[in-house]
Amino acid sequence: MHELSIASSVVDSVLEFIDTHEVKKVLTVRLAVGELSYVETEQLRFCYSAITQETAMENSTLEIESVAAVVVCPQCDYRGSPKYWEDALSAAPIPTLECPHCHSTVEPVQGHDCAIKTIQFIACADEMPGNRRKQ
């Protein structure tokens, strides 16, 4: 469900971009997915390829770059990787919001977002790149 809603918002955003630009075919969409957003990349790819069928994004490649979590501690000013919970019975260690230094609660400052970084596409032949600025 989570992956499907993320895939749909990626596709909606890219289709909106296509509507306002002279795009013949989308080749690649590059995403940056935060470690704390818990997106399952294989599921995301599956949803993406399913919902891009019969659109200008059909057969485009979805590249997913993972963004590591960074946390900041308001108590001791620690800034860096989160503390991981190693014995949590899960396949991978779970990032936590416990400060690795002073054990207070940290704030995540990176790694909870999910963003489209770039779109690679083939333009309609007569278009000048200067014309495709949006907003």
Add this chain to the structure above:
Amino acid sequence: MIQTIEASPDEIYDIELEHSLLEANAKLAKENRALLDRHGIAAIDVMGAIGSGKTTLIGSLVGRLKDRLGIAVLNGDATTSTDADLIAGQNVPVVQIATVNGCHLDANLVGKALRKIDLAKLKLIFIENIGNLICPAEFPLGSKARVVVVSVTEGQYMVRKHPHMFFGADVVVINKIDLASAMEVSVADLIADVHKLKPGIKVIPTSCKNGAGLDELTSSLLAV
């Protein structure tokens, strides 16, 4: 929004979008929050699995508080009409929110619902989110506090299995503690798991069957 445009001979373009998928919702959530703040209303977003007891808890809290302050309920997870009746029977304004994707509430839908009720007399709004353990955490609604409801019937390892839910929580409720021994679940271990993910967060064990913990939950929600 677009920063660089690079042309290549075969007319392939690479456009940097830097388009956050969460930003649009976050912006609407801020607008909801500003609207609520202007009216002096605290909204409380209640998240948790289907059947964890969100509706029942909200019903008990409304029963305890409605004579003291104006309350409304936005229900995004009305699976049956009994659910709706449970709250509507208390004579507080209720807005049902039907989502398109059935996945999570978002700030846009909550904003629309807020425009349907008379905010003037309200002090507290409960928002029952959809019973989905992953999605809602990504989508702030503009609430002042988020309550995550876990029930002992979800088993001993529920917290470890869904760590993501707890990161944005302000209060965690461990509900149905009347069933803990029958389920052979240790409430103390569940609390310890929550604190491993987020030290210091308020965790309140409750039972809607016998009323345990409901006074404490009421006063901590009034304090937010």
